[in-house]
Amino acid sequence: MYDEIAVASPTKLSGMIRKRTREESGPDRSQDRIVTKVYCTTFDSRVGRIYVASTERGVCKISVPRETRKDFFTWLDEHLDLDGVVDNKSRNKEIIDQLTRYISGRLVRFTCPVDLIGTPFQLRVWKELMKIPYGSTITYKTLAKRISVPSAFQAVGRANAVNPLPIIVPCHRILGSDGSLVGYSYGIKMKEFLLRLEGSIIL
Numbered sequence: 001m002y003d004e005i006a007v008a009s010p011t012k013l014s015g016m017i018r019k020r021t022r023e024e025s026g027p028d029r030s031q032d033r034i035v036t037k038v039y040c041t042t043f044d045s046r047v048g049r050i051y052v053a054s055t056e057r058g059v060c061k062i063s064v065p066r067e068t069r070k071d072f073f074t075w076l077d078e079h080l081d082l083d084g085v086v087d088n089k090s091r092n093k094e095i096i097d098q099l100t101r102y103i104s105g106r107l108v109r110f111t112c113p114v115d116l117i118g119t120p121f122q123l124r125v126w127k128e129l130m131k132i133p134y135g136s137t138i139t140y141k142t143l144a145k146r147i148s149v150p151s152a153f154q155a156v157g158r159a160n161a162v163n164p165l166p167i168i169v170p171c172h173r174i175l176g177s178d179g180s181l182v183g184y185s186y187g188i189k190m191k192e193f194l195l196r197l198e199g200s201i202i203l
Contacts, residue, residue, distance in 0.1 A: 039091035058113030
């Protein structure tokens, strides 16, 4: 199963180097590109194949079904340096175990370290998402109010759409104003599955 990763050989890199920063708004919006060593793997779960990447700081990217291997490596290429990517399952053992237990209904809170990579605004949104308890849901407007930008619920929605750590950063717990299952980049069926797993909805 690991031959799908096909990553580069490890290289010696001296710490994290911020390559460039762009504005959050406008067509050229992008996160900083970071040069560091990245450990990747893939595993099969109850919901399908999941790709995982982590740095020395923690897990930085998860691609759940609907996102492809190409999507996964495109994100890594845009945000990190692929020359530092290595295939290493043992480095991701903790997150694989926690994701497996969560998807099996045996884990309600993730404790693995994370390395969130995004713009300052995106980080504000994602960190607030992580405060939403298991089994709870809120609306996009409520989330916008919680980060003190009540009129920016559409920007909040866009930040949710590019969340690099779905499930761990629980963007699936955000609903439309009418309670509808809208705006989930990984598919409504996946969102429904996760909310039903947590007991948030009964359909």
